[in-house]
Amino acid sequence: MAKIIIKGGKTLNGEVKISGAKNAVLPIMSATLLCPGKFTIYNVPDLRDTRTMMQLLEITGAKTSFENGTVWVDTNNVNNPEAPYDLVKTMRASFYVLGPLISRFGKVQVSLPGGCAWGPRPVDYHLKGLEKLGANLDLEGGNILAEADELIGCDIHFEFPSVGATGNLAMAAVRAKGITRLFNCAKEPEITQLCEFLNIMGANIKGIGTDSLVIEGVKELNHADITVIPDRIEAGTFLMAGALNGEIKINNVIPLHLEKVTNKLIETGCQITINDDSISITPPENLKSVDMTTAVFPGFPTDLQAQWVALMSLSDSSSIVTDIVYHDRFSHIPELARLGANIKVEKNTAFIRGVDQLVGAPVMSTDIRASAALFIAALAAKGETEISRIYHIDRGYEKIEQKFLGLGADIRRVS
Numbered sequence: 582m583a584k585i586i587i588k589g590g591k592t593l594n595g596e597v598k599i600s601g602a603k604n605a606v607l608p609i610m611s612a613t614l615l616c617p618g619k620f621t622i623y624n625v626p627d628l629r630d631t632r633t634m635m636q637l638l639e640i641t642g643a644k645t646s647f648e649n650g651t652v653w654v655d656t657n658n659v660n661n662p663e664a665p666y667d668l669v670k671t672m673r674a675s676f677y678v679l680g681p682l683i684s685r686f687g688k689v690q691v692s693l694p695g696g697c698a699w700g701p702r703p704v705d706y707h708l709k710g711l712e713k714l715g716a717n718l719d720l721e722g723g724n725i726l727a728e729a730d731e732l733i734g735c736d737i738h739f740e741f742p743s744v745g746a747t748g749n750l751a752m753a754a755v756r757a758k759g760i761t762r763l764f765n766c767a768k769e770p771e772i773t774q775l776c777e778f779l780n781i782m783g784a785n786i787k788g789i790g791t792d793s794l795v796i797e798g799v800k801e802l803n804h805a806d807i808t809v810i811p812d813r814i815e816a817g818t819f820l821m822a823g824a825l826n827g828e829i830k831i832n833n834v835i836p837l838h839l840e841k842v843t844n845k846l847i848e849t850g851c852q853i854t855i856n857d858d859s860i861s862i863t864p865p866e867n868l869k870s871v872d873m874t875t876a877v878f879p880g881f882p883t884d885l886q887a888q889w890v891a892l893m894s895l896s897d898s899s900s901i902v903t904d905i906v907y908h909d910r911f912s913h914i915p916e917l918a919r920l921g922a923n924i925k926v927e928k929n930t931a932f933i934r935g936v937d938q939l940v941g942a943p944v945m946s947t948d949i950r951a952s953a954a955l956f957i958a959a960l961a962a963k964g965e966t967e968i969s970r971i972y973h974i975d976r977g978y979e980k981i982e983q984k985f986l987g988l989g990a991d992i993r994r995v996s
C-alpha cells in the first residue's frame with residue numbers, strides 16, 4: 582500500500598495554488614441530478630472523493646467526464662435513483678443524492694452511512710426533514726427507502742446547523758409545492774455556493790448566507806454551469822504548515838472564508854499579509870500557545886482542528902483545543918503522540934503542552950484531516966516520518982506531495 586515519507590526540518594518557501602473546495606463540489610455534483618441537462622463545473626479538484634461522486638452519478642445513469650479541472654455531467658438519462666453501500670461507506674457525502682433524487686423521481690434508495698472515525702455521525706436531521714416534507718421512509722437491508730407522490734413545503738428547524746442536512750433538504754425542497762423555511766441552517770461557504778447554484782438552475786431560495794432559508798418551490802429547473810470556490814480547509818492547512826516551517830503564500834483563496842483562522846494565526850505570533858485573493862504567512866521565532874474552540878461558520882472550522890492541534894504541539898507553552906462540532910474527532914492525537922507530542926484528551930477537549938521538538942516515526946492516517954495534521958507535524962519533525970493509509974489524504978487534498986515539493990519539502994510517495 583502506498584505511503585508518504587517526509588524528511589522533516591526543511592524550510593518551506595514559495596507560493597502554492599489552492600484547489601477548488603471538496604465540500605462545495607460534492608453537493609454541487611449531486612444537485613445536477615435534480616433535472617435532465619448538461620452541466621459544466623469548473624475548478625474541480627481531482628480527488629478520490631470527486632471520482633467517487635462521478636461513479637455514483639454514473640450508477641444513477643448520468644454520464645460524466647473530467648479533464649483539466651473541469652467536470653461535465655449529463656443527467657439526461659438518469660433513471661436509477663440509488664446510492665449503494667459500496668460507495669456510501671467510502672464517502673458519506675454520497676448521502677447528498679437523497680434530496681435531489683427524491684425531488685426528481687419521487688423515490689430514492691440510499692444506503693444509510695454507518696459511523697466513522699469521528700464517532701456516530703447520524704443523519705437523523707436529513708431524515709426527519711424529508712419526512713416533514715411529506716416523504717415516507719423505510720429502512721430495509723441498511724438502505725433508506727424514501728417515497729413521496731409530492732413533496733410539500735413546510736417549516737424545518739435544525740437542532741444544530743448541519744451542513745449536510747441544510748444542503749440535502751434545500752435540494753429536496755427546491756421543487757416542493759409551496760414554501761419551505763429552513764431555520765438554524767448551516768452558513769458555511771460551501772452551502773452558500775450550493776444554494777447559489779440551485780438558484781442559477783432556476784430555484785427560488787432567499788436568505789442565502791443567513792441561518793434562515795426560504796425556498797419557494799418552482800416547477801422546473803434547468804442545467805447550469807459554475808466555478809467551484811477555493812478550498813478554505815486546504816488553504817488553512819497550508820497556512821499552518823507555514824506557521825511551523827517557513828514563508829508561504831497561498832493563492833486563489835477567498836480570505837474572508839479564513840478570517841477566524843488567520844486571526845488565530847496572528848495570535849500565535851505569525852505575520853499574515855492578506856490581499857484580494859492571496860494570503861502570505863511568516864512564522865515567528867517562538868510560536869505562542871493559543872486556545873481554540875471550533876464552531877460553525879464563521880467560527881474556526883472543525884476541519885482544521887486536527888491541524889491546529891499539530892501546530893500547538895510545537896508551541897511555547899500550553900493550550901486547550903475543544904471541538905464542539907464533532908466531540909470524538911481526536912484520532913490524530915495518538916499518532917501525533919508517536920512523534921513526541923504531549924497531548925491529553927478529556928471528552929471533547931485536548932490539553933496540549935508544547936514540546937521543543939517532534940521526532941519522525943511511522944504513523945497512520947485515520948481520516949482526511951487527521952492525515953493533514955500528520956503532514957504538518959512531520960514537515961516540522963526531526964528525521965523521517967512514514968505516513969501509511971494515505972488514501973485518506975487523497976480523498977481531500979489534490980496533489981498534496983507535489984504542492985509541498987514545490988515549497989521545498991523533502992517528501993515522496995512510495996508504493
Ligand code: UD1
Nearest residue numbers: 604674702703704705706707741743744745746884906907
Ligand atoms: C460536513 C463536512 C465535514 C465537516 C462538517 C462540519 C462535507 C462533505 N463534509 O459534514 O467536512 O467537518 O460538515 O463542518 O461537507 N448531526 C446530527 N444529525 C444529523 C446531521 C448532523 O446530529 O442528521 C450533527 C453531527 O453529528 C455533528 C454536527 O451535527 O455533530 C455537524 O454535522 P454536519 O454539519 O451535518 O456535518 P456533515 O455535513 O456530515
